[in-house]
Amino acid sequence: MRLSDLGGLVYSTDAGRMCPDCRKPVAQCSCAADRAAAAVPAGGGIVRVSRETKGRGGKAVTLVKGAPLPAAELAQLGKQLKAACGTGGTVKDGVIEVQGDHVERVVQALQAQGYKVKRSGG
Numbered sequence: 001m002r003l004s005d006l007g008g009l010v011y012s013t014d015a016g017r018m019c020p021d022c023r024k025p026v027a028q029c030s031c032a033a034d035r036a037a038a039a040v041p042a043g044g045g046i047v048r049v050s051r052e053t054k055g056r057g058g059k060a061v062t063l064v065k066g067a068p069l070p071a072a073e074l075a076q077l078g079k080q081l082k083a084a085c086g087t088g089g090t091v092k093d094g095v096i097e098v099q100g101d102h103v104e105r106v107v108q109a110l111q112a113q114g115y116k117v118k119r120s121g122g
Contacts, residue, residue, distance in 0.1 A: 049106050050121035061089075062103050064096035067115070077113075084109045 019029040048065045064081065067074055071094075078096040082089045085105050089098040098106060103119060110117045 045116055047110055047115045047117050048120040049103055049110070049117060050119070051101055051103050052121070059099075060101040062098040062101065062106050064098070064106060064110070065094070065120075067094075067096070081106055081109055 017026045018024070019026055019031060021031045022029055024030070045068055047067050050063050050065070051060055052063055053060050062085075064078075067077060069077060071091075074094065074096065075091050078089060078091040078098075081096060081098055085098055085100065085102040087099045087102065089096065091097070107117050107119060
């Protein structure tokens with residue numbers, strides 16, 4: 001395997017980390033913004049809120065799917081929802097998980113922020 005097969009320059013002492021796609025310094029990279037925009041899930045603008053217990057030892061978890069936000073803003077929204085419910089949770093693969101059965105609180109909090117919200121599941 002040759003060095004050219006690996007994609008070329010990764011780090012430069014002049015500019016620091018280099019983008020492998022456009023070969024510009026990461027701070028000046030334009031393709032990173034394109035990838036972030038493409039990472040936003042397409043859910044039709046409707047946020048779906050459900051409750052799930054499968055694979056969690058019978059404990060309920062409130063799931064928020066389809067929020068049309070990039071990863072950083074999705075993490076911030078997850079933090080706001082966890083604070084509104086007074087519980088913990090996480091953001092994984094574009095899905096916000098709030099510990100406990102807080103579907104109604106989450107729906108109200110999202111509607112107050114202007115999202116179209118549908119309750120999904122049973």
